[in-house]
Amino acid sequence: MYGVCGCCGALRPRYKRLVDNIFPEDPEDGLVKANMEKLTFYALSAPEKLDRIGAYLSERLSRDVARHRYGYVCIAMEALDQLLMACHCQSINLFVESFLKMVRKLLESDKPSLQILGTNSFVKFANIEEDTPSYHRSYDFFVSRFSEMCHSGYEDPDIRTKIRMAGIKGLQGVVRKTVNDELQANIWDPQHMDKIVPSLLFNLQSGERTESRSPSPLQASEKEKESPVELTERCFRELLGRAAYGNIKNAVTPVLMHLDNHSLWEGKTFAVRCFKIIMYSIQSQHSHLVIQQLLGHLDANSKNSATVRAGIVEVLLEAAAIAASGSVGPTVLEVFNTLLRQLRLSVDYELTGSYDGSTNIGTKIIKAHEERQLQEAVIRTIGSFANTLPTYQRSEVMLFIMGKIPVPGIHLTLPSSDSGPEGTRMIQVMLLKSLVQVTAGFQTTNMLTALPSSFLEPLLSFSLTEDPEVRLLVLQILLSLIDRHENRPKFANMSSISDISVLKLKVDKCSRQDNLFMKKHGQQLYRHIYLGCKEESSGREHYETLFALLGLLSVELANEEVVVDLIRLALALQDLALSTDEALPVYNRCAVHALVAAYLNLICQLTTVPAFCQHIHEVIEVRQKESPYLLPEAVFVDSPKLHSSLDKVEGSVLFLQSKITESLGGSGYNTERLATPYVPQYTDEDRLSKRKSIGETISLQVEVESRNSPEKEERTPAEEITFETLKNAIVDSVGMEEQERERRRQVVEKFQKAPFEEIAAHCGARATQLQSKLNQIFEITIRPPPSPSGTISSGYGQSQSRSVPIYEMKFPDLCVY
Numbered sequence: 145m146y147g148v149c150g151c152c153g154a155l156r157p158r159y160k161r162l163v164d165n166i167f168p169e170d171p172e173d174g175l176v177k178a179n180m181e182k183l184t185f186y187a188l189s190a191p192e193k194l195d196r197i198g199a200y201l202s203e204r205l206s207r208d209v210a211r212h213r214y215g216y217v218c219i220a221m222e223a224l225d226q227l228l229m230a231c232h233c234q235s236i237n238l239f240v241e242s243f244l245k246m247v248r249k250l251l252e253s254d255k256p257s258l259q260i261l262g263t264n265s266f267v268k269f270a271n272i273e274e275d276t277p278s279y280h281r282s283y284d285f286f287v288s289r290f291s292e293m294c295h296s297g298y299e300d301p302d303i304r305t306k307i308r309m310a311g312i313k314g315l316q317g318v319v320r321k322t323v324n325d326e327l328q329a330n331i332w333d334p335q336h337m338d339k340i341v342p343s344l345l346f347n348l349q350s351g352e353r354t355e356s357r358s359p360s361p362l363q364a365s366e367k368e369k370e371s372p373v374e375l376t377e378r379c380f381r382e383l384l385g386r387a388a389y390g391n392i393k394n395a396v397t398p399v400l401m402h403l404d405n406h407s408l409w410e411g412k413t414f415a416v417r418c419f420k421i422i423m424y425s426i427q428s429q430h431s432h433l434v435i436q437q438l439l440g441h442l443d444a445n446s447k448n449s450a451t452v453r454a455g456i457v458e459v460l461l462e463a464a465a466i467a468a469s470g471s472v473g474p475t476v477l478e479v480f481n482t483l484l485r486q487l488r489l490s491v492d493y494e495l496t497g498s499y500d501g502s503t504n505i506g507t508k509i510i511k512a513h514e515e516r517q518l519q520e521a522v523i524r525t526i527g528s529f530a531n532t533l534p535t536y537q538r539s540e541v542m543l544f545i546m547g548k549i550p551v552p553g554i555h556l557t558l559p560s561s562d563s564g565p566e567g568t569r570m571i572q573v574m575l576l577k578s579l580v581q582v583t584a585g586f587q588t589t590n591m592l593t594a595l596p597s598s599f600l601e602p603l604l605s606f607s608l609t610e611d612p613e614v615r616l617l618v619l620q621i622l623l624s625l626i627d628r629h630e631n632r633p634k635f636a637n638m639s640s641i642s643d644i645s646v647l648k649l650k651v652d653k654c655s656r657q658d659n660l661f662m663k664k665h666g667q668q669l670y671r672h673i674y675l676g677c678k679e680e681s682s683g684r685e686h687y688e689t690l691f692a693l694l695g696l697l698s699v700e701l702a703n704e705e706v707v708v709d710l711i712r713l714a715l716a717l718q719d720l721a722l723s724t725d726e727a728l729p730v731y732n733r734c735a736v737h738a739l740v741a742a743y744l745n746l747i748c749q750l751t752t753v754p755a756f757c758q759h760i761h762e763v764i765e766v767r768q769k770e771s772p773y774l775l776p777e778a779v780f781v782d783s784p785k786l787h788s789s790l791d792k793v794e795g796s797v798l799f800l801q802s803k804i805t806e807s808l809g810g811s812g813y814n815t816e817r818l819a820t821p822y823v824p825q826y827t828d829e830d831r832l833s834k835r836k837s838i839g840e841t842i843s844l845q846v847e848v849e850s851r852n853s854p855e856k857e858e859r860t861p862a863e864e865i866t867f868e869t870l871k872n873a874i875v876d877s878v879g880m881e882e883q884e885r886e887r888r889r890q891v892v893e894k895f896q897k898a899p900f901e902e903i904a905a906h907c908g909a910r911a912t913q914l915q916s917k918l919n920q921i922f923e924i925t926i927r928p929p930p931s932p933s934g935t936i937s938s939g940y941g942q943s944q945s946r947s948v949p950i951y952e953m954k955f956p957d958l959c960v961y
Contacts, residue, residue: 171213341402393437480544523574539595608675
């Protein structure tokens with residue numbers, strides 16, 4: 145019997161005998177290494193037999209799996225692995241097909257150990273660089289199976305973790321094997337990315353819930369010691385790092401869908417972490433693509449809850465901070481347009497109480513505090529984006545935002561029709577807050593180009609509104625724009641200190657561009673400071689900000705002419721506080737006195753004119769003894785100590801224009817200009833100086849200004865134009881159009897139906913009238929000549945002028961050329 149078997153065994157092909165010999169009688173003994181070496185040598189010597197060796201090994205493995213002889217299964221897979229590592233001939237493709245067939249058989253098994261074994265073999269295969277391409281190999285099954293393993297719900301937590309980690313490694317292997325092979329099915333197709341990315345995010349999220357944050361995957365000492373979270377993050381980074389320009393969208397879209405489906409925007413933490421991984425992993429030049437996808441997703445969720453939108457905005461904020469300069473990409477203004485649109489929608493939602501503008505039963509209830517949080521997040525994000533832009537682009541963004549701010553009485557088409565006057569005011573405030581963020585840290589060497597009139601004039605016009613919050617925001621924006629040496633924090637506390645050297649102010653010589661800027665816009669700035677102090681609704685913050693603005697103008701943009709104008713302005717403010725015509729409250733009058741004292745104390749020490757400093761310090765000392773309520777230390781505190789009446793403010797407690805002019809005249813300052821009291825220059829802008837809201841009637845004052853003196857105001861009686869006047873004008877214009885249309889119809893009808901004689905007589909009369917007019921003109925233009933033509937004496941002894949045409953006149957030779 146044994147002889148017959150031995151005889152049949154001898155007739156079997158050699159490759160089968162070599163394969164059979166690697167399997168020991170007891171599978172626990174493991175692979176027979178000596179025979180494995182013989183099989184490897186045979187495969188290398190006869191590479192055309194590789195496909196048959198692979199097919200036979202596959203047949204044996206399938207039989208062993210079916211018979212639950214798992215020891216032999218492990219030996220077969222080990223043999224396959226060694227053959228794969230050793231052979232790189234052109235016929236390796238057919239062997240690989242057998243290998244993948246066996247791996248697939250293991251992955252389809254219910255035994256976790258076999259699934260892990262198959263995955264490990266596949267990962268080894270994925271790390272092999274093949275010499276020849278494969279045209280027909282498919283990895284669709286492996287993507288699906290590994291993704292399924294990533295979501296394993298096995299009862300034993302340890303085995304479940306091993307299965308999930310095997311799935312992650314398998315996906316990593318598929319990506320490595322296919323991402324650089326153009327002949328393979330594109331792994332970046334949505335059908336594959338929709339399985340791979342959610343599987344990775346699921347493990348990233350589940351690990352985050354169960355474990356604390358581990359060290360960076362790059363610091364892990366052993367792969368085996370990695371947790372699923374670390375392995376997932378490493379795999380996710382590798383996937384994104386391999387993404388080319390055209391594949392970013394397919395890689396990011398499943399992330400957005402996963403965060404939507406599992407309501408992960410609201411928590412913010414996981415969403416922010418995901419996009420931090422994305423932004424740090426992709427190539428820096430592709431950052432703007434991720435930003436654009438987030439902006440598009442924000443628009444798509446514009447009617448979702450405020451917490452979801454706030455989560456997306458928070459992610460945008462982090463992404464913009466990570467991305468390199470220029471990450472916003474080619475569509476800079478579109479980014480800001482999207483964010484401003486979300487800001488506007490949020491204001492509408494907050495005021496109307498619903499996402500569709502109706503109050504029907506069943507609409508979502510909107511929580512005002514959530515919308516406010518969203519608005520603050522959008523404003524911070526706008527600032528974050530602006531910080532990544534160069535100066536010239538930031539100037540464009542500032543102009544763009546300014547153009548979006550609704551101006552009552554000018555912008556008749558407001559962003560929202562549902563929110564009403566309060567909505568207009570809120571949008572103004574939100575957009576000005578956005579400008580505060582954009583202008584923070586703004587640095588420019590040329591103020592004229594960075595702050596054109598098209599930006600500065602609309603901005604300053606908002607400082608004339610009655611809304612104190614709007615005025616304060618405008619002042620903060622001006623401070624950010626003017627402060628180029630970080631002097632602003634040094635003016636935070638208004639005081640009358642005797643030595644300003646402790647402030648450590650940075651003062652540079654005023655450049656030519658700065659001089660031009662102040663020559664062009666200086667009077668505007670002075671006027672707005674003056675009018676800002678006149679506002680009854682101005683509070684402590686307003687006066688402190690106005691002092692900082694005066695201080696920055698003195699330090700950043702002041703030449704001798706500007707210093708003189710600023711001193712005149714300060715003295716005019718003192719006169720304003722003394723005047724009883726303006727009916728300012730006691731606090732405001734004391735605040736203006738304190739502001740003037742603090743500023744003159746600053747400017748006198750900056751000019752370093754001893755006589756000027758002496759006068760200012762003397763007045764301050766008198767005030768400290770007799771009238772402390774006129775100094776900033778007593779006014780700008782939580783509980784200001786004010787006097788009941790300011791009627792007795794006079795004499796030594798006031799700064800005298802005559803003494804200041806005398807002291808500065810000796811140092812070369814323009815005494816004539818110093819002696820001229822400052823009067824604010826009024827412009828057409830004052831027509832809108834008391835804007836309240838779009839719902840109220842706005843009276844426009846049509847004024848004729850004196851152009852002779854730029855600082856003296858001469859007004860003619862103004863014509864008041866109200867809503868009724870405008871309405872009547874529109875109605876009258878419509879009536880006139882109707883009359884003109886009827887007149888034309890009658891003329892056409894007359895020429896069509898009237899007799900020829902009547903038409904001829906009418907035209908003849910018109911021709912006669914025209915000729916008479918021409919004769920009158922000729923009579924006027926052809927005047928009697930001067931002496932060359934002489935005069936004609938009439939028969940009655942009177943001289944009569946003779947009308948001589950110009951071409952008949954005789955001129956002296958010197959007059960002809």
